[in-house]
Amino acid sequence: MDLETLIQNFQKKDTAAFQQLNKMYAENICGVINGILKNPERSEEVCQDVFIKIWNNAKSYNPSKGRIFTWILKIARNAAIDELRSKSHKNWKKNLYTDNFVGNFEGADHNDSKVDSIGIERLLKGLKQKCIQLIDLLYFKGFTQKEAAEQLDIPIGTVKTRNRSCISQLRENMKN
Amino acid sequence: MDVKKYIASGILELYVAGELSEEQNLEVHQYALQYPEIKTEIEAIESAVLELTKSVSPGLSSKSFENVKKQLGHVIPLEPEASRPRAPFTSYIGWAASILFALGALWLYFENTALTSEIEVVTQEKQSLEEEIKRNRNAIVNSKELLNALRAQSVEVIALGGQTVAPDAYAKVYWNKGNQSLYVDAQGLPKPPTGYAYQLWSLTLNPLTPTSIGLLEKFAENEEQIFEFDNPNASEAFGITLEPEGGSESPTLEQLYTLGAVGP
Numbered sequence: 001m002d003l004e005t006l007i008q009n010f011q012k013k014d015t016a017a018f019q020q021l022n023k024m025y026a027e028n029i030c031g032v033i034n035g036i037l038k039n040p041e042r043s044e045e046v047c048q049d050v051f052i053k054i055w056n057n058a059k060s061y062n063p064s065k066g067r068i069f070t071w072i073l074k075i076a077r078n079a080a081i082d083e084l085r086s087k088s089h090k091n092w093k094k095n096l097y098t099d100n101f102v103g104n105f106e107g108a109d110h111n112d113s114k115v116d117s118i119g120i121e122r123l124l125k126g127l128k129q130k131c132i133q134l135i136d137l138l139y140f141k142g143f144t145q146k147e148a149a150e151q152l153d154i155p156i157g158t159v160k161t162r163n164r165s166c167i168s169q170l171r172e173n174m175k176n
Numbered sequence: 177m178d179v180k181k182y183i184a185s186g187i188l189e190l191y192v193a194g195e196l197s198e199e200q201n202l203e204v205h206q207y208a209l210q211y212p213e214i215k216t217e218i219e220a221i222e223s224a225v226l227e228l229t230k231s232v233s234p235g236l237s238s239k240s241f242e243n244v245k246k247q248l249g250h251v252i253p254l255e256p257e258a259s260r261p262r263a264p265f266t267s268y269i270g271w272a273a274s275i276l277f278a279l280g281a282l283w284l285y286f287e288n289t290a291l292t293s294e295i296e297v298v299t300q301e302k303q304s305l306e307e308e309i310k311r312n313r314n315a316i317v318n319s320k321e322l323l324n325a326l327r328a329q330s331v332e333v334i335a336l337g338g339q340t341v342a343p344d345a346y347a348k349v350y351w352n353k354g355n356q357s358l359y360v361d362a363q364g365l366p367k368p369p370t371g372y373a374y375q376l377w378s379l380t381l382n383p384l385t386p387t388s389i390g391l392l393e394k395f396a397e398n399e400e401q402i403f404e405f406d407n408p409n410a411s412e413a414f415g416i417t418l419e420p421e422g423g424s425e426s427p428t429l430e431q432l433y434t435l436g437a438v439g440p
Contacts, residue, residue, distance in 0.1 A: 015245070022241050028226050031233035040234030047236070051244045064205045069222055070194040101232050119231040138193045139225055145195060163193075164186030171224045 007068055011058045022051055025069055029076045035101030035140045036080040046083050050076045077142040100136035123173050131166035138163060182207065183217050192221045322359070322402065330354040334414055336434035341418075342366060347434045349376075349414050351407060358407040360416075362392055365401075365433060368418060375419045376403075377427050378411040381437075386415070391423045413437040 001009075001020075009017035029050055034043035054061075054072055061071050102124065124132060133152060137143040138159075149156040190196050191204045208215040325331070331352045338345040346364035351357075360376055368374055374392040379385065390405045417424075418431040 015248075019241060019245075022244065025226075026236055026240060027233040028229035030236055031229040031231065034234045035229070035232050043234055044236060044240060048240060048244045048247070051241075052247050055244075055248055065198060065201045066194060066196075066205075067192060067218070067222060069226065070192055074194045120228075123228055123231055135228070138190070138195060139229070142194065145190070160186035160190060163189050164184070167189045167221055167224055170228060171220060174224060174227055 003068070004063070007061070007063060011061065013055075013058065018051075018055055021054075021068070021072075025072055026051065028069070029072055032073060032076050032101075032140055033080040033083075035136070036077070036084060038099065042083065042087075043080075046079050047076070050079050053079070073139070074142065077140070081141070100133060101140050102132055102136070122176070123170060125173050127166065127169055127173075130162070131169065134159070134163055135166055135170075177207075177211075179211050179213050183214065188214065188218050189221055192218065192225055322400075325352070325357065326350050326359065328352055328354075332438065334436045334438055336414060336416060336436035338364075339432045339435055341431055342433045345433045347416055347436075349436070351411070351438070356406055356408050358389065358405045360392065360403045360405070362395070362401045362403060362416070365392075365395075365416065368395055371421055372418050373421050373423065374416050374433070375423050375427065376405065377415045377417065378407060378409040379413040379415055380410065381412045386427050388423065388425075389414075391419075392416070411438055 006017050006020055010021055026047065030043055030047035033046050033050070034040060037043050037046065050072065053075055061068060065071075102120070130152065134148060137148040137151060138145075143151065145159045146156055149159050154162070187196070187200070187204065191201065196204065204214075204218075208218055331350050334349040334351065336347040336349060342365075344364075345366060348361040348364075350359040350361070362374065365374060374395065376389040376392065377386040378389050379387075387409050389407055389409070390403075392403050395401070413436060415427065415435045416433050417427040417429070418433060419428060
């Protein structure tokens, strides 16, 4: 079944299609949420809430406005940031701006953590810190180009091209 | 369109990140349908993002989806993107202001159109009023001329009395022998039936000889019912008969309406 048909079935409230989407994207969505929350148990709960939300709001997805993964990604980011705000009150902004998704496994006990640290090391091999920061802001935290440019202190015109080259490097690493 | 250049711009990476405006999203979607290279590129970018996000997943428990399924009845509404650390309020002010401005501009446009057409109407009214004034002035001038003509010293007034056909009818002739002009006041004549007209005759009595002076044409349309003629005849009496439209060679005496003799 192609993605279009799967989405159509999902929007008709077909649970099999929903389960398929969950299987396709749950790990990624939970990865994004955990990249923000740094709390595997809490992340899994928020992640489940996100999938309940997308089921209940299936009809509001419009394929001409973006990929279905992007749609779920946006919902997940908002849910994670809401969670961060409600749980860590004073420090949530500081956490959001200073940490990035990589901090998730850095310094953690590799044997204990379920995070696939070998996988991420392979993917990020050779990527400069400014690439990791930019990917973190755009994909994990949902900053706009303008916000990301301000945060990284670079011209807004640079965001698009730099991000392109960072993702290209990521794609190169995937092949190896 | 240069597909390679479009791909190299980095717009597709932002598309996958969900960082484009609604318009840009639609544009990318259209191009993806149109150019297979763009669709393939989007999928490749998405795969890279999927791979990366998956690599930081904490690992889901096997019961994860079952937990979701249990809660499917619960409705959790989607929240708008108000959760991020930004101030959307200011951006709404811009929108609200531009909508207000657009409404204002629209209102002014309609107001202007309405006023323009009002000016047109008023201009037309002014024109027709000016024409009416002109007509009235002409009417006054005509009346004065008529009055002067009737008041002249050499004018003789001849009263024509009703005859057998119309005993109540009457008319008056104002004849200026000096300049041979003649006016008939036909106010006392009934409206002629369609197809007929009154004809004015000059008569000499011994022997009785009628000479046509003219027709009282367009009787109904003549408001004052005063008709002007030239009369060079040495008339001794005047008569008005009803004749078929266009007039007759000699008067139809059975249809003699009024008759009157010139004084000595």
